Amino acid sequence: MDVVLEAAGDLLGAITFVVFGAVLLGPAIGDASWGIVLYAVLSLTVVRMLPVAVALIGTHARRPTVAFLGWFGPRGLASIVFALLVIEEGGLPDQEPLLTAVFVTVGLSVLAHGASAAPLSRRYAEWVQARAVPETAPVETLEAMDIPWRHRVLEPDGT
Numbered sequence: 516m517d518v519v520l521e522a523a524g525d526l527l528g529a530i531t532f533v534v535f536g537a538v539l540l541g542p543a544i545g546d547a548s549w550g551i552v553l554y555a556v557l558s559l560t561v562v563r564m565l566p567v568a569v570a571l572i573g574t575h576a577r578r579p580t581v582a583f584l585g586w587f588g589p590r591g592l593a594s595i596v597f598a599l600l601v602i603e604e605g606g607l608p609d610q611e612p613l614l615t616a617v618f619v620t621v622g623l624s625v626l627a628h629g630a631s632a633a634p635l636s637r638r639y640a641e642w643v644q645a646r647a648v649p650e651t652a653p654v655e656t657l658e659a660m661d662i663p664w665r666h667r668v669l670e671p672d673g674t
Contacts, residue, residue, distance in 0.1 A: 543618035551612065555620040559627060563589060575654045583639045587628065594621050 564585030571581050598617040601610055643655050 540618055540622045543615045544622070546611070546615045547619045551616045551619055552623075554616050555623045558616075558620045559624055577655065579639060579642050580655050583635065586635065587632070 564582070567585040567588045568581050571584065576584075594617050598614055601607060601614060607613065646655065
């Protein structure tokens with residue numbers, strides 16, 4: 516059952532991106548200014564990667580892991596849904612630049628992440644494999660349950 520649900524989710528996600536590209540991205544590209552394109556680039560780099568790096572403080576993840584998770588981390592599907600809510604509900608003054616920025620950012624994300632997925636994943640996997648020595652195993656090679664947390668959460672009895 517999990518496989519069927521996962522496949523259905525993948526299919527619906529793919530359909531969403533096809534509709535996005537066919538209906539929303541074309542007009543947005545025509546309306547994009549240099550400021551919107553600059554925002555899209557910053558959104559895919561600093562705005563997205565910095566919070567991921569902050570969230571990983573204390574996990575002892577190394578720079579390649581932080582960079583990899585920051586680059587391939589949070590995805591654009593939620594942005595499309597939120598933009599569609601803005602369109603549906605309306606009422607925002609000057610919503611066109613906002614929607615254009617969202618659509619250009621998601622389009623750029625699809626292009627940049629799609630083009631870089633295979634080579635960067637291969638390079639990162641090779642980096643992790645080269646460090647998978649048991650006595651000096653970095654956090655990247657540990658099972659999720661073995662990763663040390665910043666603070667231990669105590670049970671109600673204080674243990």
